[in-house]
Amino acid sequence: MSASKLVRPSVEYQDSFLAALREYHEEGHYLYNNIAELRADFKGFVKALRTEKGYPHQPYQEWVEPVPETVTWLVKDGEYLGTADIRHRLNWHLEKWGGHIHFIVRPSKRRMGYGRKILLKAMPIANYLGIETALLTVGPDNQAAIRIIEACGAQFSDELPSTNQFPARRRYWLDCT
Ligand SMILES: CC(C)(COP(=O)(O)OP(=O)(O)OC[C@H]1O[C@@H](n2cnc3c(N)ncnc32)[C@H](O)[C@@H]1OP(=O)(O)O)[C@@H](O)C(=O)NCCC(=O)NCCS
Numbered sequence: 001m002s003a004s005k006l007v008r009p010s011v012e013y014q015d016s017f018l019a020a021l022r023e024y025h026e027e028g029h030y031l032y033n034n035i036a037e038l039r040a041d042f043k044g045f046v047k048a049l050r051t052e053k054g055y056p057h058q059p060y061q062e063w064v065e066p067v068p069e070t071v072t073w074l075v076k077d078g079e080y081l082g083t084a085d086i087r088h089r090l091n092w093h094l095e096k097w098g099g100h101i102h103f104i105v106r107p108s109k110r111r112m113g114y115g116r117k118i119l120l121k122a123m124p125i126a127n128y129l130g131i132e133t134a135l136l137t138v139g140p141d142n143q144a145a146i147r148i149i150e151a152c153g154a155q156f157s158d159e160l161p162s163t164n165q166f167p168a169r170r171r172y173w174l175d176c177t
Pocket of ligand 1: 102103104105106109110111112113114115116117137138139142143144145147148151
């Protein structure tokens, strides 16, 4: 049995990643990733995720500028367990609702401590990418993520109310140095 680690995406995790994606879809995450298409060209998908300049984070593409992000996968014993996306800088959308670091654990692997591990392991990578203090944003009802963010030492900043476009968000600053 090996320790969990954060790695760049790799084809060796194809089966467990696609199985996890099916679980993510069931809870409404990553619906823009089509499983059959990814299976047909997983190598191309991984190559795009591993681009040197970072994979562009581009939600709401028509009205929010994309920013580069480094995508990392938490893996253990050759299996994909979760993702941490580290955005190299903020745009106005990330400043309010997205933050520098997004993390997610495969639903069938939750409540085993991987959520806390993934954020702890993402902190030095964020620092390596030049982020000294990372912004983390979280829904006020997301007790698991709040526990993790606070346990990692983040300082609460404020809570933004929901708008017509976006849900409410608690914002924290996390020292990654
Ligand atoms: C948030 C998330 C990453 C937590 O992953 P996880 O692997 O279950 O987290 P952990 O096992 O490390 O648990 C962390 C803490 O939250 C608690 N917890 C986990 N799930 C919980 C839940 N549903 N309700 C309340 N507390 C919960 C754990 O008991 C643990 O508490 P402790 O610190 O007192 O021991 C996972 O639920 C997830 O991927 N959610 C969807 C994406 C998301 O919300 N990401 C966060 C964006 S900011």
